[in-house]
Amino acid sequence: MGCFGFLKAMMFCFNGIIFLAGAAILGVGVWVKVDSSSLGGLLQKLGQGGGVASQLLNVGYLLIAVGAVLLVMGFLGCCGAIRESQCMLLLFFIIVLIVFIAEVAGAVVVLAFSSVARDLIQKLGDEAVKNIKQDYGKNSEVTTLWNETMTKLKCCGFYNYTDFTDSQFVNTTQRYPTPCCKNSTCTYNNATVSDVSGCLNSLVTFIKDNSVVLGAVGLGIAVLEIAAMASSMTMYCKISSK
Template structure:
Protein backbone atom coordinates (compact mmCIF):
# COMPACT_ATOMS: atom_id res chain seq x y z
CA UNK A 1 0.00 0.00 0.00
CA UNK A 2 1.46 3.32 -1.08
CA UNK A 3 1.41 6.57 0.85
CA UNK A 4 -1.77 7.75 -0.90
CA UNK A 5 -3.51 4.45 -0.18
CA UNK A 6 -2.54 4.66 3.50
CA UNK A 7 -3.87 8.23 3.77
CA UNK A 8 -7.07 7.16 2.03
CA UNK A 9 -7.59 4.23 4.43
CA UNK A 10 -6.86 6.38 7.52
CA UNK A 11 -9.19 9.11 6.26
CA UNK A 12 -11.97 6.56 5.75
CA UNK A 13 -11.42 4.86 9.14
CA UNK A 14 -11.19 8.10 11.15
CA UNK A 15 -14.21 9.70 9.52
CA UNK A 16 -16.16 6.45 9.60
CA UNK A 17 -15.87 6.53 13.40
CA UNK A 18 -16.96 10.19 13.41
CA UNK A 19 -19.93 9.34 11.15
CA UNK A 20 -21.11 6.47 13.38
CA UNK A 21 -20.67 8.58 16.52
CA UNK A 22 -22.63 11.43 14.93
CA UNK A 23 -25.42 9.05 13.85
CA UNK A 24 -25.64 7.61 17.38
CA UNK A 25 -25.73 11.05 19.04
CA UNK A 26 -28.29 12.33 16.52
CA UNK A 27 -30.46 9.27 17.09
CA UNK A 28 -30.36 9.69 20.86
CA UNK A 29 -31.18 13.40 20.52
CA UNK A 30 -34.20 12.70 18.30
CA UNK A 31 -35.37 9.93 20.65
CA UNK A 32 -35.10 12.24 23.66
CA UNK A 33 -37.23 14.89 21.91
CA UNK A 34 -39.81 12.54 20.38
CA UNK A 35 -40.26 10.21 23.35
CA UNK A 36 -39.34 12.55 26.20
CA UNK A 37 -42.48 11.66 28.16
CA UNK A 38 -41.59 7.96 28.34
CA UNK A 39 -37.94 8.70 29.19
CA UNK A 40 -38.87 11.05 32.01
CA UNK A 41 -41.47 8.61 33.30
CA UNK A 42 -38.83 5.88 33.45
CA UNK A 43 -36.19 8.06 35.12
CA UNK A 44 -38.60 9.55 37.66
CA UNK A 45 -39.53 6.05 38.85
CA UNK A 46 -35.97 5.58 40.08
CA UNK A 47 -35.67 5.98 43.84
CA UNK A 48 -34.14 9.30 44.79
CA UNK A 49 -34.43 10.76 41.28
CA UNK A 50 -34.13 14.58 41.37
CA UNK A 51 -37.04 16.75 40.30
CA UNK A 52 -34.78 18.58 37.84
CA UNK A 53 -34.92 15.61 35.43
CA UNK A 54 -37.37 17.60 33.31
CA UNK A 55 -34.35 19.50 32.00
CA UNK A 56 -33.41 16.30 30.10
CA UNK A 57 -35.82 17.40 27.36
CA UNK A 58 -33.65 20.42 26.54
CA UNK A 59 -30.55 18.24 26.13
CA UNK A 60 -32.15 16.77 23.01
CA UNK A 61 -31.54 19.96 21.03
CA UNK A 62 -27.83 19.97 21.87
CA UNK A 63 -27.48 16.28 20.97
CA UNK A 64 -29.23 16.82 17.64
CA UNK A 65 -26.97 19.77 16.74
CA UNK A 66 -23.73 18.01 17.71
CA UNK A 67 -24.80 14.76 16.02
CA UNK A 68 -25.75 16.54 12.79
CA UNK A 69 -22.38 18.33 12.54
CA UNK A 70 -20.44 15.10 13.20
CA UNK A 71 -22.61 13.22 10.72
CA UNK A 72 -21.91 15.76 7.96
CA UNK A 73 -18.17 15.82 8.70
CA UNK A 74 -17.92 12.03 8.75
CA UNK A 75 -19.90 11.72 5.51
CA UNK A 76 -17.78 14.27 3.66
CA UNK A 77 -14.53 12.72 4.91
CA UNK A 78 -15.50 9.11 4.12
CA UNK A 79 -17.08 9.75 0.73
CA UNK A 80 -14.40 12.24 -0.24
CA UNK A 81 -11.69 9.65 0.47
CA UNK A 82 -13.39 6.62 -1.13
CA UNK A 83 -14.77 8.40 -4.19
CA UNK A 84 -11.69 10.64 -4.42
CA UNK A 85 -14.00 13.63 -4.64
CA UNK A 86 -12.09 16.90 -4.49
CA UNK A 87 -15.32 18.82 -3.84
CA UNK A 88 -16.16 16.77 -0.72
CA UNK A 89 -12.59 16.94 0.56
CA UNK A 90 -12.58 20.70 0.09
CA UNK A 91 -15.88 21.06 1.96
CA UNK A 92 -14.50 18.84 4.75
CA UNK A 93 -11.40 21.05 4.94
CA UNK A 94 -13.43 24.29 5.00
CA UNK A 95 -15.74 23.11 7.82
CA UNK A 96 -12.83 22.03 10.03
CA UNK A 97 -10.94 25.24 9.17
CA UNK A 98 -13.93 27.35 10.29
CA UNK A 99 -14.14 25.43 13.57
CA UNK A 100 -10.37 25.76 14.08
CA UNK A 101 -10.40 29.52 13.40
CA UNK A 102 -13.32 29.99 15.81
CA UNK A 103 -11.40 28.11 18.52
CA UNK A 104 -8.22 30.14 17.96
CA UNK A 105 -10.18 33.41 17.91
CA UNK A 106 -11.87 32.47 21.19
CA UNK A 107 -8.50 31.67 22.80
CA UNK A 108 -7.03 35.00 21.60
CA UNK A 109 -10.00 36.94 22.95
CA UNK A 110 -9.63 35.25 26.34
CA UNK A 111 -5.87 35.89 26.51
CA UNK A 112 -5.51 39.33 24.92
CA UNK A 113 -8.83 40.85 25.91
CA UNK A 114 -9.10 39.30 29.35
CA UNK A 115 -10.32 42.57 31.00
CA UNK A 116 -13.03 42.85 28.33
CA UNK A 117 -14.00 39.22 28.90
CA UNK A 118 -14.22 39.86 32.63
CA UNK A 119 -16.47 42.88 32.04
CA UNK A 120 -18.73 40.81 29.79
CA UNK A 121 -18.90 38.08 32.44
CA UNK A 122 -19.75 40.67 35.10
CA UNK A 123 -22.51 42.07 32.91
CA UNK A 124 -23.79 38.56 32.26
CA UNK A 125 -23.63 37.84 35.98
CA UNK A 126 -25.70 40.92 36.77
CA UNK A 127 -28.40 39.79 34.34
CA UNK A 128 -28.36 36.28 35.79
CA UNK A 129 -28.74 37.60 39.35
CA UNK A 130 -31.67 39.77 38.23
CA UNK A 131 -33.30 36.70 36.68
CA UNK A 132 -32.80 34.75 39.90
CA UNK A 133 -34.34 37.48 42.05
CA UNK A 134 -37.27 37.78 39.65
CA UNK A 135 -38.03 34.19 38.62
CA UNK A 136 -36.32 31.62 40.86
CA UNK A 137 -39.13 29.62 42.42
CA UNK A 138 -41.65 30.89 39.86
CA UNK A 139 -40.16 29.99 36.48
CA UNK A 140 -39.95 26.20 36.31
CA UNK A 141 -37.20 26.03 33.68
CA UNK A 142 -34.89 28.56 35.35
CA UNK A 143 -35.44 27.00 38.79
CA UNK A 144 -34.67 23.50 37.51
CA UNK A 145 -31.59 24.65 35.60
CA UNK A 146 -30.15 26.46 38.61
CA UNK A 147 -30.92 23.62 40.99
CA UNK A 148 -29.12 21.18 38.70
CA UNK A 149 -26.14 23.51 38.34
CA UNK A 150 -25.87 24.12 42.09
CA UNK A 151 -26.11 20.41 42.86
CA UNK A 152 -23.47 19.54 40.26
CA UNK A 153 -20.95 22.22 41.30
CA UNK A 154 -21.84 22.23 45.03
CA UNK A 155 -22.46 25.96 44.87
CA UNK A 156 -25.12 28.56 45.72
CA UNK A 157 -26.33 31.33 43.43
CA UNK A 158 -24.22 32.97 40.75
CA UNK A 159 -21.97 34.90 43.15
CA UNK A 160 -23.31 33.77 46.56
CA UNK A 161 -26.48 33.15 48.56
CA UNK A 162 -27.49 36.85 48.52
CA UNK A 163 -28.50 36.41 44.87
CA UNK A 164 -31.69 34.71 46.11
CA UNK A 165 -32.72 37.53 48.47
CA UNK A 166 -36.16 38.77 47.41
CA UNK A 167 -36.76 35.91 44.98
CA UNK A 168 -40.21 34.23 44.82
CA UNK A 169 -38.64 31.09 46.35
CA UNK A 170 -37.34 32.89 49.44
CA UNK A 171 -40.42 35.09 49.79
CA UNK A 172 -42.88 32.17 49.56
CA UNK A 173 -41.04 29.55 51.60
CA UNK A 174 -38.97 31.77 53.90
CA UNK A 175 -35.95 29.57 53.18
CA UNK A 176 -33.02 29.40 50.78
CA UNK A 177 -32.35 26.50 48.38
CA UNK A 178 -30.97 23.51 50.26
CA UNK A 179 -27.79 23.61 48.14
CA UNK A 180 -26.96 26.94 49.83
CA UNK A 181 -26.72 25.35 53.25
CA UNK A 182 -23.60 23.61 54.45
CA UNK A 183 -24.27 19.85 54.43
CA UNK A 184 -27.45 20.50 52.38
CA UNK A 185 -29.73 20.98 55.36
CA UNK A 186 -33.42 20.54 54.38
CA UNK A 187 -34.43 23.89 55.91
CA UNK A 188 -32.01 26.68 55.08
CA UNK A 189 -32.95 29.95 56.74
CA UNK A 190 -30.86 33.09 56.58
CA UNK A 191 -28.10 31.89 58.88
CA UNK A 192 -24.77 33.42 57.86
CA UNK A 193 -22.88 30.65 59.63
CA UNK A 194 -24.22 28.14 57.09
CA UNK A 195 -24.94 30.22 54.00
CA UNK A 196 -21.64 32.10 53.74
CA UNK A 197 -19.61 28.89 53.60
CA UNK A 198 -21.08 27.73 50.28
CA UNK A 199 -19.34 29.36 47.26
CA UNK A 200 -21.21 30.89 44.35
CA UNK A 201 -21.44 28.93 41.09
CA UNK A 202 -19.27 31.37 39.13
CA UNK A 203 -16.37 31.27 41.64
CA UNK A 204 -16.82 27.48 41.87
CA UNK A 205 -16.61 27.16 38.08
CA UNK A 206 -13.49 29.37 37.95
CA UNK A 207 -11.87 27.23 40.66
CA UNK A 208 -12.80 24.04 38.81
CA UNK A 209 -11.20 25.37 35.61
CA UNK A 210 -8.07 26.54 37.48
CA UNK A 211 -7.71 23.18 39.24
CA UNK A 212 -7.99 21.30 35.94
CA UNK A 213 -6.21 23.83 33.70
CA UNK A 214 -3.44 21.38 32.71
CA UNK A 215 -5.98 18.76 31.60
CA UNK A 216 -8.08 21.35 29.77
CA UNK A 217 -5.03 22.72 27.92
CA UNK A 218 -3.87 19.19 27.03
CA UNK A 219 -7.31 18.26 25.67
CA UNK A 220 -7.54 21.55 23.72
CA UNK A 221 -4.09 21.02 22.19
CA UNK A 222 -5.00 17.41 21.35
CA UNK A 223 -8.19 18.50 19.58
CA UNK A 224 -6.29 21.24 17.72
CA UNK A 225 -3.64 18.70 16.63
CA UNK A 226 -6.34 16.33 15.33
CA UNK A 227 -8.00 19.18 13.43
CA UNK A 228 -4.69 20.23 11.89
CA UNK A 229 -3.90 16.62 10.94
CA UNK A 230 -7.34 16.22 9.34
CA UNK A 231 -6.89 19.45 7.35
CA UNK A 232 -3.40 18.46 6.20
CA UNK A 233 -4.47 14.95 5.13
CA UNK A 234 -7.55 16.25 3.29
CA UNK A 235 -5.45 18.84 1.42
CA UNK A 236 -2.74 16.30 0.56
CA UNK A 237 -5.41 13.99 -0.87
CA UNK A 238 -7.05 16.93 -2.64
CA UNK A 239 -3.75 17.80 -4.36
CA UNK A 240 -2.88 14.16 -5.12
CA UNK A 241 -6.26 13.54 -6.73
CA UNK A 242 -5.86 16.72 -8.76
CA UNK A 243 -2.39 15.71 -9.99
CA UNK A 244 -3.66 12.22 -10.96
CA UNK A 245 -6.40 13.73 -13.14
CA UNK A 246 -4.14 16.26 -14.88
Protein backbone atom coordinates (compact mmCIF):
# COMPACT_ATOMS: atom_id res chain seq x y z
CA MET A 1 0.00 0.00 0.00
CA GLY A 2 1.47 3.32 -1.03
CA CYS A 3 1.31 6.59 0.87
CA PHE A 4 -1.86 7.63 -0.95
CA GLY A 5 -3.55 4.30 -0.18
CA PHE A 6 -2.57 4.55 3.49
CA LEU A 7 -3.87 8.14 3.66
CA LYS A 8 -7.10 7.03 2.00
CA ALA A 9 -7.58 4.19 4.52
CA MET A 10 -6.86 6.48 7.48
CA MET A 11 -9.33 9.07 6.21
CA PHE A 12 -12.00 6.38 5.91
CA CYS A 13 -11.38 4.94 9.40
CA PHE A 14 -11.07 8.32 11.11
CA ASN A 15 -14.23 9.69 9.53
CA GLY A 16 -16.07 6.44 10.14
CA ILE A 17 -15.50 7.00 13.87
CA ILE A 18 -16.71 10.60 13.52
CA PHE A 19 -19.82 9.38 11.71
CA LEU A 20 -20.65 6.84 14.45
CA ALA A 21 -19.99 9.41 17.19
CA GLY A 22 -22.28 11.87 15.43
CA ALA A 23 -25.02 9.26 15.17
CA ALA A 24 -24.71 8.51 18.91
CA ILE A 25 -24.81 12.20 19.91
CA LEU A 26 -27.73 12.84 17.57
CA GLY A 27 -29.58 9.90 19.10
CA VAL A 28 -29.02 11.21 22.62
CA GLY A 29 -30.21 14.67 21.58
CA VAL A 30 -33.39 13.27 20.03
CA TRP A 31 -33.98 11.16 23.15
CA VAL A 32 -33.58 14.20 25.41
CA LYS A 33 -36.22 16.12 23.44
CA VAL A 34 -38.62 13.20 22.95
CA ASP A 35 -38.40 12.06 26.59
CA SER A 36 -38.85 15.59 27.95
CA SER A 37 -41.86 14.42 29.98
CA SER A 38 -39.57 12.67 32.46
CA LEU A 39 -36.24 14.49 32.16
CA GLY A 40 -37.85 17.88 31.61
CA GLY A 41 -40.25 17.32 34.48
CA LEU A 42 -37.38 16.77 36.90
CA LEU A 43 -35.49 19.83 35.63
CA GLN A 44 -38.60 21.98 35.85
CA LYS A 45 -39.11 20.94 39.46
CA LEU A 46 -35.48 21.60 40.23
CA GLY A 47 -35.57 25.05 38.67
CA GLN A 48 -39.06 25.97 39.85
CA GLY A 49 -40.12 26.34 36.21
CA GLY A 50 -37.70 29.23 35.70
CA GLY A 51 -35.29 30.13 32.93
CA VAL A 52 -32.53 27.81 34.17
CA ALA A 53 -34.64 24.70 33.57
CA SER A 54 -35.59 25.90 30.09
CA GLN A 55 -31.94 26.52 29.22
CA LEU A 56 -30.97 23.06 30.44
CA LEU A 57 -33.66 21.49 28.27
CA ASN A 58 -32.20 23.22 25.22
CA VAL A 59 -29.14 21.00 25.59
CA GLY A 60 -31.12 18.53 23.47
CA TYR A 61 -31.13 20.96 20.55
CA LEU A 62 -27.38 21.50 20.97
CA LEU A 63 -26.72 17.76 20.92
CA ILE A 64 -28.86 17.37 17.80
CA ALA A 65 -26.96 20.17 16.05
CA VAL A 66 -23.53 18.78 17.05
CA GLY A 67 -24.55 15.25 16.07
CA ALA A 68 -25.83 16.41 12.69
CA VAL A 69 -22.59 18.30 11.95
CA LEU A 70 -20.49 15.26 12.89
CA LEU A 71 -22.68 13.02 10.73
CA VAL A 72 -22.18 15.28 7.71
CA MET A 73 -18.44 15.55 8.40
CA GLY A 74 -18.05 11.79 8.70
CA PHE A 75 -20.09 11.13 5.58
CA LEU A 76 -18.16 13.64 3.46
CA GLY A 77 -14.81 12.39 4.76
CA CYS A 78 -15.59 8.69 4.18
CA CYS A 79 -17.22 9.11 0.78
CA GLY A 80 -14.70 11.69 -0.33
CA ALA A 81 -11.83 9.32 0.50
CA ILE A 82 -13.39 6.19 -1.04
CA ARG A 83 -14.70 7.87 -4.19
CA GLU A 84 -11.73 10.25 -4.40
CA SER A 85 -14.21 13.11 -4.78
CA GLN A 86 -12.59 16.53 -4.76
CA CYS A 87 -15.91 18.21 -4.07
CA MET A 88 -16.59 16.13 -0.96
CA LEU A 89 -13.03 16.51 0.31
CA LEU A 90 -13.21 20.27 -0.14
CA LEU A 91 -16.55 20.46 1.69
CA PHE A 92 -15.08 18.31 4.47
CA PHE A 93 -12.09 20.67 4.78
CA ILE A 94 -14.37 23.74 4.92
CA ILE A 95 -16.62 22.24 7.63
CA VAL A 96 -13.67 21.17 9.81
CA LEU A 97 -12.09 24.60 9.36
CA ILE A 98 -15.33 26.32 10.42
CA VAL A 99 -15.61 24.06 13.48
CA PHE A 100 -11.96 24.75 14.39
CA ILE A 101 -12.42 28.53 14.08
CA ALA A 102 -15.64 28.34 16.14
CA GLU A 103 -13.82 26.43 18.91
CA VAL A 104 -11.00 28.96 19.01
CA ALA A 105 -13.48 31.85 19.03
CA GLY A 106 -15.48 30.16 21.79
CA ALA A 107 -12.35 29.75 23.93
CA VAL A 108 -11.45 33.41 23.42
CA VAL A 109 -14.99 34.53 24.34
CA VAL A 110 -14.95 32.42 27.52
CA LEU A 111 -11.62 33.90 28.57
CA ALA A 112 -12.56 37.46 27.63
CA PHE A 113 -16.04 37.41 29.17
CA SER A 114 -15.45 35.46 32.35
CA SER A 115 -17.73 37.95 34.15
CA VAL A 116 -20.66 36.64 32.09
CA ALA A 117 -19.88 33.13 33.33
CA ARG A 118 -19.77 34.41 36.91
CA ASP A 119 -23.17 36.07 36.49
CA LEU A 120 -24.60 32.84 35.09
CA ILE A 121 -23.21 30.85 38.02
CA GLN A 122 -24.65 33.43 40.42
CA LYS A 123 -28.12 33.06 38.88
CA LEU A 124 -27.83 29.28 38.96
CA GLY A 125 -26.73 29.49 42.60
CA ASP A 126 -29.72 31.65 43.53
CA GLU A 127 -32.07 29.11 41.94
CA ALA A 128 -30.27 26.23 43.66
CA VAL A 129 -30.43 27.80 47.13
CA LYS A 130 -34.09 28.69 46.61
CA ASN A 131 -34.71 25.11 45.55
CA ILE A 132 -32.97 23.77 48.68
CA LYS A 133 -34.86 25.99 51.09
CA GLN A 134 -38.28 25.27 49.59
CA ASP A 135 -38.20 21.67 48.34
CA TYR A 136 -35.39 19.72 50.01
CA GLY A 137 -36.96 17.10 52.28
CA LYS A 138 -40.40 17.85 50.84
CA ASN A 139 -40.04 16.82 47.20
CA SER A 140 -38.62 13.28 46.92
CA GLU A 141 -37.10 13.80 43.45
CA VAL A 142 -35.33 17.01 44.47
CA THR A 143 -34.15 15.46 47.74
CA THR A 144 -32.74 12.38 45.98
CA LEU A 145 -31.01 14.52 43.35
CA TRP A 146 -29.32 16.69 45.96
CA ASN A 147 -28.36 13.73 48.17
CA GLU A 148 -26.74 11.88 45.27
CA THR A 149 -24.90 15.02 44.15
CA MET A 150 -23.64 15.84 47.64
CA THR A 151 -22.63 12.23 48.32
CA LYS A 152 -20.68 11.81 45.07
CA LEU A 153 -18.95 15.20 45.29
CA LYS A 154 -18.60 15.01 49.10
CA CYS A 155 -20.09 18.46 49.47
CA CYS A 156 -22.92 20.27 51.25
CA GLY A 157 -25.31 22.70 49.54
CA PHE A 158 -24.48 24.82 46.52
CA TYR A 159 -22.21 27.31 48.30
CA ASN A 160 -21.92 25.68 51.76
CA TYR A 161 -24.02 24.29 54.63
CA THR A 162 -25.64 27.68 55.28
CA ASP A 163 -27.77 27.10 52.17
CA PHE A 164 -29.84 24.80 54.42
CA THR A 165 -30.14 27.34 57.24
CA ASP A 166 -33.78 28.40 57.74
CA SER A 167 -34.82 25.84 55.13
CA GLN A 168 -38.00 23.85 55.58
CA PHE A 169 -35.95 20.69 56.17
CA VAL A 170 -33.77 22.17 58.96
CA ASN A 171 -36.68 23.98 60.61
CA THR A 172 -38.66 20.73 60.71
CA THR A 173 -35.94 18.23 61.67
CA GLN A 174 -33.51 20.54 63.53
CA ARG A 175 -30.62 18.82 61.72
CA TYR A 176 -28.63 19.11 58.53
CA PRO A 177 -28.73 16.51 55.72
CA THR A 178 -26.59 13.41 56.23
CA PRO A 179 -24.07 14.26 53.42
CA CYS A 180 -23.30 17.49 55.31
CA CYS A 181 -22.40 15.67 58.50
CA LYS A 182 -19.06 14.41 59.76
CA ASN A 183 -20.62 12.56 62.68
CA SER A 184 -23.88 10.84 63.54
CA THR A 185 -25.61 13.75 65.31
CA CYS A 186 -25.30 16.74 62.97
CA THR A 187 -27.83 18.87 64.83
CA TYR A 188 -28.67 22.42 63.89
CA ASN A 189 -25.99 23.83 66.20
CA ASN A 190 -23.33 21.26 65.28
CA ALA A 191 -20.33 23.22 63.94
CA THR A 192 -18.65 20.25 62.20
CA VAL A 193 -20.76 20.85 59.08
CA SER A 194 -18.71 23.99 58.43
CA ASP A 195 -15.79 21.75 57.40
CA VAL A 196 -17.74 20.35 54.45
CA SER A 197 -17.30 22.46 51.30
CA GLY A 198 -20.12 23.49 48.97
CA CYS A 199 -20.79 21.60 45.74
CA LEU A 200 -19.73 24.58 43.61
CA ASN A 201 -16.38 24.61 45.40
CA SER A 202 -15.98 20.85 44.97
CA LEU A 203 -16.78 21.11 41.25
CA VAL A 204 -14.28 23.95 40.73
CA THR A 205 -11.63 21.96 42.65
CA PHE A 206 -12.35 18.89 40.51
CA ILE A 207 -11.95 20.93 37.31
CA LYS A 208 -8.69 22.47 38.58
CA ASP A 209 -7.33 19.07 39.60
CA ASN A 210 -8.14 17.70 36.16
CA SER A 211 -7.21 20.82 34.19
CA VAL A 212 -4.18 19.07 32.68
CA VAL A 213 -6.36 16.23 31.42
CA LEU A 214 -8.98 18.64 30.07
CA GLY A 215 -6.28 20.72 28.40
CA ALA A 216 -4.73 17.60 26.88
CA VAL A 217 -8.12 16.50 25.53
CA GLY A 218 -8.71 19.94 24.01
CA LEU A 219 -5.23 19.97 22.49
CA GLY A 220 -5.75 16.45 21.16
CA ILE A 221 -8.99 17.46 19.48
CA ALA A 222 -7.29 20.48 17.91
CA VAL A 223 -4.44 18.30 16.61
CA LEU A 224 -6.91 15.79 15.14
CA GLU A 225 -8.81 18.58 13.40
CA ILE A 226 -5.61 20.03 11.94
CA ALA A 227 -4.54 16.53 10.84
CA ALA A 228 -7.95 15.97 9.23
CA MET A 229 -7.69 19.24 7.31
CA ALA A 230 -4.13 18.46 6.21
CA SER A 231 -5.11 14.94 5.10
CA SER A 232 -8.12 16.11 3.11
CA MET A 233 -6.08 18.80 1.36
CA THR A 234 -3.28 16.35 0.61
CA MET A 235 -5.74 13.95 -0.98
CA TYR A 236 -7.40 16.84 -2.83
CA CYS A 237 -4.06 17.94 -4.30
CA LYS A 238 -2.99 14.38 -5.24
CA ILE A 239 -6.32 13.73 -6.99
CA SER A 240 -5.96 17.06 -8.85
CA SER A 241 -2.49 16.09 -10.06
CA LYS A 242 -3.65 12.78 -11.55
